[in-house]
Amino acid sequence: MAAIHETMLDLVGNTPMVRFRTDEVPDVRILVKLESFNPTGSIKDRACLYLIRNAIRTGRLVPGKTILDASSGNMACALAYFGRILGYPVHVICNTKLTEDKRGFIRYFGAGLEVFGDITVEGNRKCKELADADDTYCFMDQLHDRSNPQASYETLGPEILKDLPRVSAVAGSMGSGGSMCGLARYMKEHSPATMIITSQAASGTKIPGTGAFVDGDYVTPFIEELRNTPLYDDTFLVEMASAQRYTRLHGQTQSTGELRWPSVRTFSWGMESRTAASASLYRADCPEEGISL
Numbered sequence: 653m654a655a656i657h658e659t660m661l662d663l664v665g666n667t668p669m670v671r672f673r674t675d676e677v678p679d680v681r682i683l684v685k686l687e688s689f690n691p692t693g694s695i696k697d698r699a700c701l702y703l704i705r706n707a708i709r710t711g712r713l714v715p716g717k718t719i720l721d722a723s724s725g726n727m728a729c730a731l732a733y734f735g736r737i738l739g740y741p742v743h744v745i746c747n748t749k750l751t752e753d754k755r756g757f758i759r760y761f762g763a764g765l766e767v768f769g770d771i772t773v774e775g776n777r778k779c780k781e782l783a784d785a786d787d788t789y790c791f792m793d794q795l796h797d798r799s800n801p802q803a804s805y806e807t808l809g810p811e812i813l814k815d816l817p818r819v820s821a822v823a824g825s826m827g828s829g830g831s832m833c834g835l836a837r838y839m840k841e842h843s844p845a846t847m848i849i850t851s852q853a854a855s856g857t858k859i860p861g862t863g864a865f866v867d868g869d870y871v872t873p874f875i876e877e878l879r880n881t882p883l884y885d886d887t888f889l890v891e892m893a894s895a896q897r898y899t900r901l902h903g904q905t906q907s908t909g910e911l912r913w914p915s916v917r918t919f920s921w922g923m924e925s926r927t928a929a930s931a932s933l934y935r936a937d938c939p940e941e942g943i944s945l
């Protein structure tokens with residue numbers, strides 16, 4: 653019998669995993685953790701809920717205040733949705749990487765939307781100015797608030813180790829770096845042998861949610877922590893061609909009627925996830941069992 657939940661908030665996390673098969677590395681067991689099963693369809697639901705709950709717990713977010721933050725798209729969708737559910741107005745500042753589907757989603761859930769700048773930190777600075785000038789805003793500040801990595805530390809890490817106690821490697825992409833920072837910290841404490849692989853956009857490559865740090869995208873304190881501690885073992889620069897190739901292969905598979913990429917058929921395969929998949933294949937020579945976020 654399916655579990656009964658009180659609210660949609662209870663459906664964040666505990667996402668399922670599915671096999672990812674590819675002829676390139678037939679002997680490696682790669683699993684994809686389907687963060688698209690979160691209510692608004694991305695890993696950012698985890699951080700969003702932690703940021704909102706922390707702001708309520710500390711008294712910063714009270715009825716009458718408007719939730720405010722900057723995002724490249726998925727966090728904005730999550731804020732629009734959970735703000736609506738919890739009864740708080742939401743205003744988001746997104747950069748030019750925002751896709752049309754996300755623009756529609758944000759508007760559908762009634763949030764105010766401004767498009768400003770090419771990278772999230774520009775919107776983040778504008779949010780700070782707005783919040784300093786008008787105290788009806790409650791600025792979430794996903795680029796600096798530690799609730800962001802804490803969400804992955806407390807949920808994603810334990811979920812992965814519960815299902816895969818001897819996972820060799822985990823790959824995921826870095827935007828704010830919150831998800832991989834929290835996850836990497838948990839893994840280093842509880843499963844030090846697990847290799848952590850991050851993906852970043854290569855120079856000139858615009859992928860929402862995946863920073864092009866080589867081109868000067870903002871390095872948050874979480875990314876500093878990942879680099880300096882160091883919490884990750886390797887990092888992979890993803891070119892647009894590599895991120896796009898899974899979609900093309902999926903297309904070819906459909907036209908020939910072969911079932912060579914069965915798992916790819918079963919889930920929505922966003923750009924950020926493709927960068928993580930590229931990263932997992934990049935180091936698939938090493939792990940016997942890897943997971944891609």
Ligand SMILES: Cc1ncc(COP(=O)(O)O)c(C=O)c1O
Binds near residue numbers: 827922
């Ligand atoms: C699907 C997806 N994966 C990964 C990331 C990167 O997450 P983080 O900001 O925690 O680095 C994002 C960021 O927007 C995302 O949307």
